Amino acid sequence: MLKTLRSKGNSLILAFISGFADALFFIHLGGLFVGLVTGNVILLGLGLIGHEKGGLHGLQLLTFPLFMLGAGLAAILVAWIRPLGRATSCTIVTAACAFAISAVLAITQTGPDSACALFAVVAMGMLTAIERLDPRLGPPFSLMTGNIAGLAVAGTRRLIGYKERPEEWAQSLTSIILVIGFVAGCGAGAFAQKTVGVAGMLLPTLLLFLIGFFYAPQNGQKPS
Template structure:
């Protein structure tokens, strides 16, 4: 059990960070996801038909190219820096700096909150891309729809007393860990927004820095 948990530690931290940033900025700006691009598509569609929940259309539109810029930066790091572990390390560090910068801009009132949010969008693009480019970072932390489906499968298997094979148990545990991490991150981000505002982004910056400093490639021979 502990070995499996250690194997998911990077993804658990990244899921927490993703939930934290999404919740903080969504609440602070009244409707902007910095990591869940699909959510911005929905909100943008609502805005196009004049729905009251579809505001911030400019920011929502800008989130798409900036998320792609972040993903592109991660791809450049992997192409230019060898070995892959070093590229992953620097991608994580640069994303941490982007989070920290967004917090410092808010602390010193040196820029609009929208700039802080778009920095976070770029960082989340980097994190989402590096997880795809370096599978040894751990299982996908950003695919919450799939992870929640996996959580439902795990729950039903226990209700019907289905005996899971080792690889199936690993998949179930992965879903449980990542969904739990994301939900806890959302709760923490909401608390941070109420108490310290965007300055709370210092926490995910610190966590991401620790992930980078202690990163070691994880075996991905078996999914889950």
């Protein structure tokens, strides 16, 4: 278990950060996801029928091009910087800077709250993209739907007597770790919003700087 935690450390922290940012801004703005683009599609749909959670049409629409901008910036850094590990570090540090700007804007009360959220959207776009561009960063941290579905499959198989192969058990364990990290992040983000507001984004900023500056590719995974 401890060996798995160490080997999935990057993804665990990123899952925590993803949940933290989404929960904090969803509560703070009353209905906006900074990392879960699918969630904003749902909220836009609610807005079409006049539901109160669909009231941030402009912001929800802006998340799409800005998330894509963040993903594009990650792709540019990977194309321009060699080796890949250095590009990954630069991408993570740049995302941390975007989170830091978000927190500083809130602390100094510069501009609207929406500006803080939009910087966070760009950062989440970068993090989601770099996880795809550098497989050595670890397993997907943002695919919570897939992780939970995988756990449901594994649990059902156990109930009907199916014996998992070692690699299947390892995959299930990874999913458990990532889901726990994401849920813990959501709880921490909600607590931070209630206590310090958007200034709480300084915590994921610090975590990203640590990953970026001390990034160590996970063994056994080669860049595609």
